Amino acid sequence: MSSGLLKRKDNKLRGSYSEKDKASMYFLSLVEEISPIVALDENNIVLFANASFKKEFRLRFQSPVGKNLFTLLKLDSKEEANLRENLHKARKTKLQNQEFKKEKKFYGYSIFRVQDNLGMIMKDITENKKLEKKIATLHTQVLASQEEERSRLARELHDGVGQLILAAKLHFQAHQKSEKEHPESFSSGLGLIDRASQELREIYTNLQPSSLKELGLEAALSSLANQIFPLQKIKVKSEFKVPEKLPQEIQNQVFRILQEICANILKHSQANKVELRIYSEKDTLIVSAKDNGKGFKEKEARIKSTGYGLENIRRRTEDLNGTLFLETEPGKGTKYVLRIPLKKRSKENV
Known part of the structure; x- marks a missing residue:
């Protein structure tokens, strides 16, 4: 009886050790791999x-x-x-x-x-590090894109809404100075404020100037020039020959550039004559603006162009792969000439 019990216990022990051995071998194999x-x-x-x-x-x-x-x-x-x-x-x-x-x-x-x-x-973790680097690069690009978009929005606000408010201010000042000489100035100023409000709504959507969208580039520029210069007793001569099917991007930028140039003339030039022209020459759009004001030293203007104004004009021109020629001297007025290539842009928009 006792002999049989011992045999059964011995078999159980052998079976127990066998399972442990298997587990141990499995663990060692796992550690190895x-x-x-x-x-x-x-x-x-x-x-x-x-x-x-x-x-x-x-x-x-x-x-x-x-x-x-x-x-x-x-x-x-x-x-x-x-x-x-x-x-x-x-x-x-x-x-x-x-x-x-x-x-x-x-x-x-x-x-x-x-x-x-x-x-x-x-x-x-080499692949993880590569992925981290890609993510970091994308993050940097996103931040750069955000900063670029903020700068672009700031320029749009300055060049669009800012210039309309300036024009409205000129109308209100003219009305305040002499209501008899400028009887329509007050209502014109209110109209410009309404347009500024409309410009803000456009910024929420596609940043396209409302007057440009409604009238087209030639009419929008004529309206711009005729609204602001006569109030300051500045004679304006304009000739706008805009090529057909001019890409909307170029129209937007040209409008903003001339808007900025006109604002600079009003603020700084003390001119009484202004000439504005747009025409095409072969595959190039030529935009020119000339005044007979006091002019300035170009080198000083370049140094001080870190704010808005000339810097904005240069940036917008560069965005169109164009070149800006600026001719000015103290006492001899100022002339801006922009040359914007059309051929490459036309292909891109086909």
């Missing part, structure tokens, strides 16, 4: 390295055990110094989510204590 793992003594000598570590660092035909970790990794001085410092820290506290670079690859790693030694598990 997962991320690179290495165990180190206090001098960073390798006590154990799994198959993944050997494969990752091309050590298949030599045993890393007994060799110094840094002899095997061959890191540059900066990376080695950083890893040495972290290994030293890890003897007191667990370190996670660290990284080092070996040649063109990046590795993330964590270090943990195993009795009096250290264990280190690594992972190739």
Whole structure:
């Protein structure tokens, strides 16, 4: 009876050990195949390295055990110094989510204590770093795009709404100065304020000037010139020959450029005659504006052009791949000539 019981117990024990052996083999196999793992003594000598570590660092035909970790990794001085410092820290506290670079690859790693030694598990994170770089680049581009859009909106507000408010102000001042000489100025000023409000609504949508949308470039520019210059007793001569099917982008920018030039003439020139022209020459649109005012020193204007004004005119011209020629001298008036290529733009819009 007792002999049979002993035999059954012995069979159970053998079965128990067999299951443990299987589990142990499975665990060891798992350790070998997962991320690179290495165990180190206090001098960073390798006590154990799994198959993944050997494969990752091309050590298949030599045993890393007994060799110094840094002899095997061959890191540059900066990376080695950083890893040495972290290994030293890890003897007191667990370190996670660290990284080092070996040649063109990046590795993330964590270090943990195993009795009096250290264990280190690594992972190739090169693709993650590339993705992070792409995300960072995209983020930078988004920020740059946002800043560009803010600048563009600021220019649109200044060049559009700002100029309309300036024109309205001139009408109100003229009416205030002499109601008899300018009986219609007050109502004209109110009309300009209404247009400024409409411009703001346009900015919410497509940033296209409302007068330009309603009248077309030639009529919009004629309206602009005839609204603001007579109030200051400035004679204006205009000739606008806009080519057919001129891309809307060019129309918008040309309108804003001339709007800015007209504002500059009103604010600074003290002129009493102005000439405005638009015409085409071969595959080039020519935009010119000339006044007989006091002029200025171009070099000084370039230095001071960090605000709006000339800088805006230059930027808008460059946006159209055009060139700006500015001719001015103190006491000799000012002449602006813009040359905007049409051929390339026409192809782009087909």
